[in-house]
Amino acid sequence: MVDRLRLSRRSVLGSMTAAGGLGVLGSALPFAPALAKDLTIGFIYVGPRDDFGYNQAHAEGAAAVRAMAGVKVLEEEKVPETVDVEKTMESMISLDGASLLFPTSFGYFDPHMLKVAKKHKDLVFLHCGGLWTKGKHPDNVGSYFGYIDEAQYLSGIVAGYASKSKKLGFIAAKPIPQVLRNINSFTLGARSVDPTITTSVIFTGDWSLPVKEAEAANSLIGQGIDALTCHVDSPKVVVETAEKRGVFVTGYHASQAKLAPNGYLTGAEWNWPKVYTDYVKMVQGGVKPPNLVRGGLKEGIVKTSPYGVAVSEKARAHADGVKGQFMAGGFVIYKGPLKDNKGNVVVAAGKEHGQTDIALESMNWLVEGVVGSLG
Amino acid sequence: MPSFLSSLAVPAAALAASLALFGLFVALVGVNPLDVYQLMYTGAFGSWFSWQNTLTRAAPLILTALCTALPAQLGLVIIGGEGALVLGGLAAAAVGLALEGASALIVLPAMGLAGMAAGALLIGAAGALRHGRGVNETIASLLLSYIAVAVLNHMVEGPLKDPASLNKPSTAPLADDYTIGSLPGMDVHWGLVVGVVCALAAWVLMRRTTFGFAARMVGGNPRAARMAGLPVGTLLIVTTALAGAMAGLAGMVEVAAVHGRANASLIAGYGSTGILVAFLARQNPLAVIPVAILFGGIGASGGLLQRRLGLPDASVLVLQGIIFVTLLASEGLRGRLRLPRLAKQPQEA
Numbered sequence: 032m033v034d035r036l037r038l039s040r041r042s043v044l045g046s047m048t049a050a051g052g053l054g055v056l057g058s059a060l061p062f063a064p065a066l067a068k069d070l071t072i073g074f075i076y077v078g079p080r081d082d083f084g085y086n087q088a089h090a091e092g093a094a095a096v097r098a099m100a101g102v103k104v105l106e107e108e109k110v111p112e113t114v115d116v117e118k119t120m121e122s123m124i125s126l127d128g129a130s131l132l133f134p135t136s137f138g139y140f141d142p143h144m145l146k147v148a149k150k151h152k153d154l155v156f157l158h159c160g161g162l163w164t165k166g167k168h169p170d171n172v173g174s175y176f177g178y179i180d181e182a183q184y185l186s187g188i189v190a191g192y193a194s195k196s197k198k199l200g201f202i203a204a205k206p207i208p209q210v211l212r213n214i215n216s217f218t219l220g221a222r223s224v225d226p227t228i229t230t231s232v233i234f235t236g237d238w239s240l241p242v243k244e245a246e247a248a249n250s251l252i253g254q255g256i257d258a259l260t261c262h263v264d265s266p267k268v269v270v271e272t273a274e275k276r277g278v279f280v281t282g283y284h285a286s287q288a289k290l291a292p293n294g295y296l297t298g299a300e301w302n303w304p305k306v307y308t309d310y311v312k313m314v315q316g317g318v319k320p321p322n323l324v325r326g327g328l329k330e331g332i333v334k335t336s337p338y339g340v341a342v343s344e345k346a347r348a349h350a351d352g353v354k355g356q357f358m359a360g361g362f363v364i365y366k367g368p369l370k371d372n373k374g375n376v377v378v379a380a381g382k383e384h385g386q387t388d389i390a391l392e393s394m395n396w397l398v399e400g401v402v403g404s405l406g
Numbered sequence: 407m408p409s410f411l412s413s414l415a416v417p418a419a420a421l422a423a424s425l426a427l428f429g430l431f432v433a434l435v436g437v438n439p440l441d442v443y444q445l446m447y448t449g450a451f452g453s454w455f456s457w458q459n460t461l462t463r464a465a466p467l468i469l470t471a472l473c474t475a476l477p478a479q480l481g482l483v484i485i486g487g488e489g490a491l492v493l494g495g496l497a498a499a500a501v502g503l504a505l506e507g508a509s510a511l512i513v514l515p516a517m518g519l520a521g522m523a524a525g526a527l528l529i530g531a532a533g534a535l536r537h538g539r540g541v542n543e544t545i546a547s548l549l550l551s552y553i554a555v556a557v558l559n560h561m562v563e564g565p566l567k568d569p570a571s572l573n574k575p576s577t578a579p580l581a582d583d584y585t586i587g588s589l590p591g592m593d594v595h596w597g598l599v600v601g602v603v604c605a606l607a608a609w610v611l612m613r614r615t616t617f618g619f620a621a622r623m624v625g626g627n628p629r630a631a632r633m634a635g636l637p638v639g640t641l642l643i644v645t646t647a648l649a650g651a652m653a654g655l656a657g658m659v660e661v662a663a664v665h666g667r668a669n670a671s672l673i674a675g676y677g678s679t680g681i682l683v684a685f686l687a688r689q690n691p692l693a694v695i696p697v698a699i700l701f702g703g704i705g706a707s708g709g710l711l712q713r714r715l716g717l718p719d720a721s722v723l724v725l726q727g728i729i730f731v732t733l734l735a736s737e738g739l740r741g742r743l744r745l746p747r748l749a750k751q752p753q754e755a
Contacts, residue, residue, distance in 0.1 A: 114463070114595075114664045118462060123713070207572060237559075393572055
């Protein structure tokens with residue numbers, strides 16, 4: 032330990048001299064960039080930023096921000112949802128001068144981000160998850176989220192056309208409302224093509240369990256399922272397994288088209304580049320960002336992957352038609368009568384739950400046509 | 407004293423060697439090693455802010471390292487600290503919720519005891535299996551750790567789930583009174599003090615009491631210890647239970663000082679880093695403190711390496727891996743260097 036400190040002190044002295052030299056040089060140059068005026072923005076990811084999934088989608092947003100003028104972007108990956116993320120935020124603030132922070136994992140919000148945001152009331156904290164509540168949470172905190180199940184509905188339509196066995200598979204992390212909503216929307220989309228279609232679901236139990244995800248994919252394919260999709264942090268393993276076994280697959284979070292040139296149909300993607308550049312423009316222009324931003328295809332918060340080679344003309348026409356209705360704001364996925372997969376009526380006839388309906392946020396059922404259970 | 411010096415010099419040399427190797431590694435990917443060392447220093451110890459960052463990260467590592475270091479006195483290799491931490495956190499949260507309304511002076515100690523008891527049960531079970539059934543304690547503690555994680559997930563997604571925690575299944579939040587705050591004048595929670603006190607107590611127990619002496623005799627030669635009439639089984643089970651209690655207490659601190667509830671965020675890898683810390687501290691409970699601070703510092707500076715130099719997070723893992731490997735190598739070297747000297751000494755009867 033003694034050695035380590037000595038080494039560090041020496042290198043610190045060395046680089047301080049170097050930095051001093053640079054400083055003199057810098058001030059001598061006539062066109063020294065106005066670094067001090069740059070808006071410093073920190074992005075924090077819970078997993079690796081090249082995961083072909085949740086974190087990559089956010090990193091693509093960060094890359095778009097990096098390309099803007101007058102910003103300095105800081106990125107940190109694989110930061111756990113513990114005191115670590117609090118310290119990462121504090122470190123970005125006090126060592127790098129960040130004034131706008133995007134902690135992108137759902138679990139960063141409470142208590143970690145709230146704690147840090149209360150301490151730094153003059154800085155802006157924007158969180159992915161849509162959890163902000165007026166009166167309960169600080170005003171310098173914002174939250175954003177997208178109705179990505181709209182894109183999952185479209186994926187369901189495309190998968191419904193592609194499947195020959197009429198059996199689809201869904202590999203999911205946890206039976207929480209967000210995930211159930213994707214499973215149900217995907218299934219409803221597929222069943223709008225052919226009401227005999229079923230979706231078999233396997234819950235792996237956690238967000239990133241590559242081995243279990245591969246096992247689940249192989250097991251589903253073994254049951255005769257010929258189109259897969261998933262809701263896990265990184266769809267990479269599922270997509271690769273599907274391609275290797277020669278079945279169709281639709282993506283999630285980001286585009287995985289590269290991983291399955293033959294079987295990739297389409298995918299439900301986040302459009303974070305738009306969301307993040309919009310936010311940064313607001314902050315740069317001195318406008319306070321809204322505390323809550325939510326939207327779907329129409330608002331440009333989610334998008335679909337371009338169709339793959341295997342998607343038929345008929346499927347394209349059907350999906351594009353529905354997409355047009357989403358863009359116009361006139362399409363409702365959860366329209367009664369709907370039963371769950373145990374036969375109970377969950378949406379009564381004549382009743383509609385539009386996309387923003389709060390009732391959908393606590394979904395705890397699997398729609399008719401889903402093979403699987405929540406226990 | 408020479409043995410004290412050599413036990414300090416060997417890990418220090420291993421550490422210096424691993425930093426040099428790490429420098430070589432970053433140089434290969436095109437980053438100036440001097441920049442890396444300087445940033446590591448800035449991020450870990452370069453300012454009061456960095457020190458607090460480092461100490462906060464060190465706090466749970468002291469306790470999880472004790473979970474490996476204590477049984478090591480008996481020659482056992484326990485690697486189930488992660489499970490004991492998780493279970494301890496869960497038990498602490500459950501007790502904190504069950505006693506809601508009572509005074510914090512009662513509830514906080516009760517939470518601590520519950521956390522310790524849960525951890526003690528888990529790792530004590532590995533000790534008991536070892537003693538009673540001859541099951542390898544390393545494998546047993548690892549597998550028990552998986553069970554503990556599954557129990558946590560089951561409880562927070564089932565019986566203990568707060569219905570309001572929709573997309574992040576958690577227990578209900580603890581009342582504000584039952585959370586432990588920061589040390590006065592610092593942005594470091596009380597877990598650091600808990601850890602240091604436990605490490606000191608563990609050192610006293612192992613080096614200054616007959617219990618510790620007996621335990622270390624078992625570590626030296628269990629058969630000889632048994633022949634000498636020592637209660638090997640009791641020593642084994644009590645020590646492993648104590649070890650589990652340390653990690654369980656770390657879980658309680660995580661719940662009471664950081665999360666304010668129990669959920670899957672408790673599974674953060676403190677248990678596995680604790681194993682590394684214990685080995686680098688050569689299983690000495692006192693040395694665990696500075697080594698945990700060092701690892702806290704590595705963690706604290708990792709972010710800066712990512713941000714300023716564009717190194718991936720994996721670079722910190724590479725450094726930890728290099729440290730672990732050079733350390734094991736240095737242990738092997740130590741044995742080899744000693745061998746000729748030992749041969750010259752007269753054999754004991």
